[in-house]
Amino acid sequence: MLIARVIGELVSTHKHKSHVGRKALIVQPLDLDGTDRGDAVIALDAVDAGVGDRVLLVTEGFSAMTSVGRPESPIDMAVLGIIDRLDLDPLLGTALPKLK
Amino acid sequence: MLIARVIGELVSTHKHKSHVGRKALIVQPLDLDGTDRGDAVIALDAVDAGVGDRVLLVTEGFSAMTSVGRPESPIDMAVLGIIDRLDLDPLLGTALPKLK
Amino acid sequence: MLIARVIGELVSTHKHKSHVGRKALIVQPLDLDGTDRGDAVIALDAVDAGVGDRVLLVTEGFSAMTSVGRPESPIDMAVLGIIDRLDLDPLLGTALPKLK
Amino acid sequence: MLIARVIGELVSTHKHKSHVGRKALIVQPLDLDGTDRGDAVIALDAVDAGVGDRVLLVTEGFSAMTSVGRPESPIDMAVLGIIDRLDLDPLLGTALPKLK
Amino acid sequence: MLIARVIGELVSTHKHKSHVGRKALIVQPLDLDGTDRGDAVIALDAVDAGVGDRVLLVTEGFSAMTSVGRPESPIDMAVLGIIDRLDLDPLLGTALPKLK
Structure with a gap:
């Protein structure tokens, strides 16, 4: 899995029926220090x-389809959790990377 | 999933039987600002x-096979929706990226 | 899926039993203009x-396994069709890329 | 599979129900000589x-979901083993790469 | 699938139970001319x-899990065959790439 920030939403009216009623988020993957990846x-x-x-x-597709509880729905990426914090090995310096 | 633009069609007469009657589109993945990705x-x-x-x-294969309603059909990429617009975080500047 | 050109064959006598009797092709992925990808x-x-x-x-594995009709056969890439031609958007210039 | 080093843990309270009670590790993939990959x-x-x-x-998703014994859980990466040592071909020089 | 050379073995005693009794090989993917990939x-x-x-x-995971005959075993890469030779299109020059 990757860390990411939600930056927008995609709007599509003519789409696969299984996607109706689902939010399609535009997400930017991030590195641990909060820079774009x-x-x-x-x-x-x-x-x-x-x-x-x-x-x-x-x-990954199979995982993403499972996450929304619709096995018949073609999805290859999904948002699974909202992150509270990252606890990094203190030997690495920063305890918690900041988001830009 | 990715944003893409349809730029053509692939024609093949000698192909896997499950692909018969399906359009094979040539698509160019795009970044949010409409440039090629x-x-x-x-x-x-x-x-x-x-x-x-x-x-x-x-x-992704498993998702793509699901999307066309033929589980026995080998496909690893599929077009699932036609995009109306992208609503981006206003803090990011542009409300709607333009296609070239 | 990708466009590719068959450039050879791999020969292996000591291999997974499900691969016996199958041709393992060496294929070179191509860009639309026929250059190596x-x-x-x-x-x-x-x-x-x-x-x-x-x-x-x-x-992709699940798709490739489906394509040869042997669900118990470990394969992650397969050749599914022979291409007749590519019809590209005339606005893009070339109607049909040539192979080298 | 890849070799990696555990460098931290991700904390999320609002997440997919199948992830509750599971540790989400932050891992850094490594090359054979122990440098970041x-x-x-x-x-x-x-x-x-x-x-x-x-x-x-x-x-990979399907494998990762299997590894934690919860087929209904959307996961695309998992830690499967703790490495004791790598035995490399002596012709290649080093018997055992060191971690930094 | 890719061509690779076996360069070592990974030893792990504390690992997923399905991996017990299986050799975990360290393999180096190769290009057709035998250089590292x-x-x-x-x-x-x-x-x-x-x-x-x-x-x-x-x-790929689903294929790799199939290859070792243990559907409950989380694996995303497997060695499926020992290569005898590569027969390349004579127009391409070399009949058989040599390994270093």
Whole structure:
């Protein structure tokens, strides 16, 4: 799984029927220090996350389909949790990376 | 999932029987600002998309097979939706990225 | 899926029993203009393709296993079709990329 | 699978119900010589590993879900083993890479 | 699938129960000319391969789990065959790439 920040929402009216009623979030993967990691992707929401939340992102199809409780729904990325904090090995310096 | 633009169609007469009657679209993945993201790929069509449409692309096999309603069909990428718009966090500047 | 060209065959006598009687093709993924895209990979053949053919390549395990009709066979890439032509958006310039 | 080192733990109270009671480890993939390999990722723990352990990391969804014995749990990375040592071909020089 | 060379073995006593009694090989993926392709990975052995063998490597979870005949075993890479030779298109020059 990856850490990511929700930065927006994708709107589509003509789409696969299984996606109806699901929020398609635009999420930006992050490194531990809160900097961008690659480019933004689209993930279905399984925990009612919103813009600005720092979230846990699953990036594999079978797992993502399971997360929203609809095995017949084609999804390859999903938001699974809202992150409270990261506890890093004190030997590594920072206790908690800050988000930009 | 990724955002992509349909740029063409692949024609193949000698192919796996499960692909018969399905459109194989040539799609170019895009970044949020509409610039190309890597190189074009081939995806099966699940929503009757056409050249020029901005679409939602799933890039994992199990999900893609589900999307076209044929579990016995080998597919690893599919077009799942036609995108109306992207609503981005206003703090990020642009409300709606434009396609080139 | 990706476009690729068959450039050879891999020969292995001591192998997983499910692969016996299957051709393991050496295929070179291609960009739309026919130039190499990354390095060659090994894919099982599902459509009796041969050296020189331009083919449709699936690169995910579950899909690839489905394509050869042996669910118990460990495969993560397969050749699914022989490509006749690519019809690209005329606005993009070239109607049909040539293979080198 | 990859070799990795556990460098921290992710804390999330608002998360998918299947993740409740599971440790979400922050792990840094490593090369054979113990240097970092790409960036850290989040993996569920299947062997009670802790900060500082050198571990075996599975990075695919279906496998990761199996590893924690909860098929209904969306996970795409898991820690499967604690590594004792690596026995490398003596022709390659070093018998055992050291961790930093 | 990829071509790889077995360069060592990983030893772990505290590991997932399904991995007990299985060899975890350290394998180096190779290009067609025998040079290294990225970094080494860990794969379970399905054909009793040993250090120095040139092998066929499957790199996807569902396929890898199938290859060792234990559907309940979390594996995402496996060694499926020992390679005898590669027959390349004569137009490409070399008939058989040599290993270093």
